[in-house]
Amino acid sequence: MxxxxxxxxxxxATTPCDPRVVEAMLPYFTETFGNPGSRNHCFGWAAEEAVDQARRQVASLIGADRKEVIFTSGSTESNNLAIKGGARMYELAPAGSGKPRGHIITGNIEHKAVLDPCKRLEKEGFEVTYLEPGPDGIFTAEMVKGAMRDDTILVTIMWANNEIGTINEIPEIGKLCHERKVLFHTDATQWVGKMPTNVIEDNVDLLSLSGHKIYGPKGVGALYVRRRKPRVRLIALQEGGGQERGFRSGTLNVTGIVGLGKACELCAQExxxxxxxxxxxxxxxxxxxxxxxxxxxxxxxxxxxxxxxxxxxxxxxxxxxxxxxxxxxxxxxxxxxxxxxxxxxxxxxxxxxxxxxxxxxxxxxxxxxxxxxxxxxxxxxxxxxxxxxxxxxxxxxxxxxxxxxxxxxxxxx
Ligand SMILES: Cc1ncc(COP(=O)(O)O)c(C=O)c1O
CATH class of the missing domain: 3.90.1150.10 (Aspartate Aminotransferase, domain 1)
Incomplete structure (x- = not known):
């Protein structure tokens, strides 16, 4: 042997980059190096076209429209933007008013990139329920239903757990959230690219994914933000040039984004x-x-x-x-x-x-x-x-x- x-x-923990992904990225370091925000010359247009193609590739893997894909630096950022940006947008009372700002439901075995934003929101006056799974590690729609309150504004439950791989009842939890008009986010870092995903059929409003878990590069990911039924709004975490529909300012990581797109295309095929x-x-x-x-x-x-x-x-x-x-x-x-x-x-x-x-x-x-x-x-x-x-x-x-x-x-x- x-x-x-x-x-x-x-x-x-992380995957090697697929050589086909690296190959797709290479021209964007030295040849097609333009800033997609440069609207007035062909270098910018070429970069924008590459980003747009990647947006389609990511969207296609999860059953979304390309306009619903916001590029980020990975799932940690996507989770932060979804959870903090979502809670602050849909709060019931403003900070400093002395009134409860709203209730959030999550699970106690979520990744730290979900738990820590939730803890931050608690300090800001939101209330958070941390569901406890049974010995099989699964979060069910029944559990979420039991924790729902009139003031619940956001539910965030991971699709598959990063330590034990268990799969939660995401379409059912999403359905419940839609019936109650509660925003639903899922950290799908371990799920996407491994299992078929359709954000519409699965009733997801916000979904986080990361390049380096799916044979793409590190430091790049995406947040799916639903545009219809309901049209989801978020308060941005960083402000500046207004890129990514204002959700995420900053010059786009074109090489990384091209790699993420290619990685998504390969996952869809393989x-x-x-x-x-x-x-x-x-x-x-x-x-x-x-x-x-x-x-x-x-x-x-x-x-x-x-x-x-x-x-x-x-x-x-x-x-x-x-x-x-x-x-x-x-x-x-x-x-x-x-x-x-x-x-x-x-x-x-x-x-x-x-x-x-x-x-x-x-x-x-x-x-x-x-x-x-x-x-x-x-x-x-x-x-x-x-x-x-x-x-x-x-x-x-x-x-x-x-x-x-x-x-x-x-x-x-
Ligand atoms: C479930 C889950 N969420 C979030 C993350 C963080 O992702 P990233 O490394 O892209 O920030 C990871 C990575 O370990 C993960 O497994």
């Missing part, structure tokens, strides 16, 4: 085949690990999830040691580095998973160029590492002897 090391199984192939490889990986090792669990809903990723907790191993033992494989652990310590993932904790199991979890996410040989290598490496670490674990020995570790009363010295 020969595989090239180190191996990359962290495509939910996502069904990619999904099928990667789903089989993911299942092979998961089945081998769960059948060869005991005391492991797959986190999140077993079916309602993205095909190319899995999140697995391993009992009786220490997370950092497991990562070290598998250092030829790039993957994510269930621990997040904070300045002072390793914190267990709040997403896994949100599903009711304890600190120890959260720390000893791995997120493995496959991509367009992942091969079967790589998966075979990953299986042997991970299974071998867990077996080795468990051989050194007295707790695992006790567990094998049938002792319930959770009931042990440890002596204090």
């Amino acid at each position: 020969s595989v090239k090391l180190p191996m990359y199984l962290d495509h939910a 996502m069904d085949a990619d999904r099928e192939r990667l789903g089989k490889l993911r299942d092979k990986l998961e089945n081998a690990i769960t059948s060869r090792l005991d005391t492991v669990q797959v986190n999140g809903h077993p079916e309602r999830r993205l095909a190319h990723m899995t999140n697995i907790s391993f009992g009786f191993v220490e997370g950092e040691s497991l990562m070290m033992a598998c250092k030829d494989i790039a993957m994510s652990s269930g621990s997040a580095c904070t300045s002072a310590s390793l914190e267990p993932s709040y997403v896994l904790k949100g599903l009711g998973i304890g600190d120890d199991l959260a720390h000893s979890s791995l997120r493995l996410s496959l991509g367009r160029w992942t091969t079967e040989e790589e998966i075979d290598f990953a299986i042997e490496t991970i299974v071998g590492a867990v077996e080795k670490l468990r051989m050194l674990s007295p707790l695992y020995d006790m567990h094998k002897e049938g002792i319930d570790i959770t009931k042990i009363e440890w002596a204090a010295h």
Whole structure:
């Protein structure tokens, strides 16, 4: 078995740029380098044409009109613009009036790029409900309905979760929001380009997507802003030249935008085949690990999830040691580095998973160029590492002897 090391199984964090994307971008660095805002010469027109083509490519991937695509620097910015810009536009009372400004619903296992804008809005006088999912990690329309109030102005629920890949009830939540005339945003960073998307049929008002998750360049993304039924308005976060219909001032990142457009076009053509192939490889990986090792669990809903990723907790191993033992494989652990310590993932904790199991979890996410040989290598490496670490674990020995570790009363010295 020969595989090239180190191996990359962290495509939910970022993807390599597709060479076809790079090729499409190249002329826009040196030849067609104009500013699309230069309306009075052919350099500007050519750049504007390229941006317009990219707008169509992005729009086509999500079933939108090209005029509804606002280019941004990525999903963090798209989320901020949608959530802060949406809440401030549709507020019930102005800041400083002393009156409640409006109610927002989100989930407690959303990405920080949603949670932090929500926290900012709380400081500004908005009220936020953070829904808690069940152990499968899914947010349903029923949950959102239960949290809706007369003063709810915005709902923001991610389409698919970045750590466990679970898929929320987006069309149903969107339908509910439309019935209640509440603005609906979805962070679709992990979903778009992997699964068919139609913002009209799926009842979405605002949708965030990012280039680097779909084999495009980093630092470029888009926000879909619905123009009809309803026509969504936002308060811009940055002001200046009035580009992007005034929603996002600043000279456009033409090369990045061209790359994002090409990446969207390729996803539209290839996502069904990619999904099928990667789903089989993911299942092979998961089945081998769960059948060869005991005391492991797959986190999140077993079916309602993205095909190319899995999140697995391993009992009786220490997370950092497991990562070290598998250092030829790039993957994510269930621990997040904070300045002072390793914190267990709040997403896994949100599903009711304890600190120890959260720390000893791995997120493995496959991509367009992942091969079967790589998966075979990953299986042997991970299974071998867990077996080795468990051989050194007295707790695992006790567990094998049938002792319930959770009931042990440890002596204090
Ligand atoms: C669900 C989700 N939202 C937002 C982001 C942030 O995206 P970007 O890196 O484009 O700012 C990410 C990336 O990790 C993500 O997975």
